[in-house]
Each structure stands twice: as C-alpha cells, then as structure tokens.
Amino acid sequence: MEQSASDIVTLTQGLSDGREEAWQRFHLQYGPRIFRHLLAATRGNYDLSTEGLQQTYLRVARYARPCSSESEFLAWLRTVTQSALRDLWRRQGTIRRLLDRFLAQTDSPSVAPATEEVLFFALDQAMAELDESDRALLTAKYLRDESMADIARRLSLTTKAVESRLTRARLRVRARIDACLASHSHEKI
C-alpha cells in the first residue's frame, strides 16, 4: 500500500534530521527493497550487496530531502542505490586491475546484472530443492515470525540446535540461488 504524501514528507524530513524513529522505519520498510535490488544487480554477491546497502544508507543520510510522494522517493532511492553500487564496482575494479597487473592475469568478464524476477525465480528453485523440514523451518522463522523458542518447543529440540539447522538451511538456499544466478548469467529476464 502506497504511503500518503504527508507520511513521506514526515519520513524524508526525519531522515534528513537524523531522527532515530524515521531511520528505523526507513530501514524496516525500504531497506529490504534496497537490499534485493543490490542482490539482483550483483547476482547474489552477499558481501557486495551488504556493503552497497551501507553505502546507500550513508548517501541517504547525506542527501535526503523532503519528497512529496512515495513514487518520487522510490525513484530517488533507486538512483542513490545505483550510484552507491557503481562506486563500489569502480573501487573493486581498481583493486582488481591492480591485482591482475600484479598477477599477470586477464580481467574476468563482467556479468550482466540480474533482475528481481530472476532473483525470486532462483529463490523458488532453491526452496523447492530443500528438504521439507528445512523448508518448514525457514517458513516458520521468516514468514510466520515464530520465535526460536517456539520452534524449538514444537520440534522438541534445543534453541541452539534450531539455530544451527536454520543457519545450514539459509546457507543451502543462498548456495542454490548463487548457482541458479550463475547458470542464468547470460540472461536478463
């Protein structure tokens, strides 16, 4: 549901002023969207996406201005995110070129960014390939928002055991997403 104009004005003014509640709201409502965009653009590169998220937030802190509509705010946010990512790539490219010169290797070909549709497709594939129990665990934690304690009680496990299983399931999904994105690296759906 689109935010009202006054909500957006309040939020963007709060971001500019550095108000904690505005930043918390921004992080919860818009952070995941920014991260997904970065994940798609980097083809699942977790480190680059996470660093891109941090750089995007810092740019928002620096350049935030009141916006009169959510669509205007989202368009501006996309520009800021892409700019942050370009700077990271440029920095990475500089470091890579220095290393390549050092190691006398050729540059690896750049890969076209994926879209969010491809990312979601990769996620669906990854989830479908999981064990039923792992799938149920991820669904309970991230879709039904169950606490670790509740999950542990239901499965008659310790919280620590649930945490370990969840971590392994998450890593499996991420590995499958990476593989799916790599196999579609020549495509841009």
Next chain:
Amino acid sequence: MKKSDESAQLLTGVYHDDWAGGVTADFARQAATMARQRQARRKRHFATTLAIAAATALLLSVNHQSDPSVISKLPSEAPPAEIPGYEIISDEQLVAELRDQAILIIPNGEGGTKIVIVGN
C-alpha cells in the same frame, strides 16, 4: 500475505537473519548519527556567519556614531513634552543586554542603522 511479499520476506531472512536488530540495523543507526551531525554542523555554520555579520555591522555603526558631525545632529535634550523612542547606552551595557543572542543590523535608509534582536 501476497506471494511476492512472502518471497521478499524470505529472501531478506535468508541473507540477513536479523534484519531489525542485526548488522543492517547498525547501518541505519550509523546513518542517522551522520545525518544529525551534518545538521548540527549546518546550524553552527549559520550561527557563526550571522554573528560575524552582526558584529561587523555593529562595528561599522559604532564608528559611524563616533563621527562628531553625527553627534552634533543629535538633540542635546529632548523636548519636555516628548518621550524619546531610544536610550543611549554604553558598549558594555549593549553586550550585557545581548549576551548570547544573535542580532541583525539593518540600514534604515537615512544613513543610520536599526538593530533587531533575532529570537532563539
């Protein structure tokens, strides 16, 4: 929940387990701090600029008033029937009155100046 919202939520969780309280939340706190620091710097810069402008204008005004040709134009005493609209005070009294307040010195178009105390 729509399928796309479910997928979005799942994707976030798979990559960052604790979105609301983990490392990504620290990014938001860090950015909020930076924004507050920028605002504070902007306000300090503005206040400093205003103070310098006011001090400069005050200095010019004092120099202008110390000109004998100006003093001779001032009435030596106010007519008994009139209540003067001003009171002449010393520099020390002026500084004591102003304390930390910012002032604006505005030319009044007749060669003199008008001092306006800017509210906090």
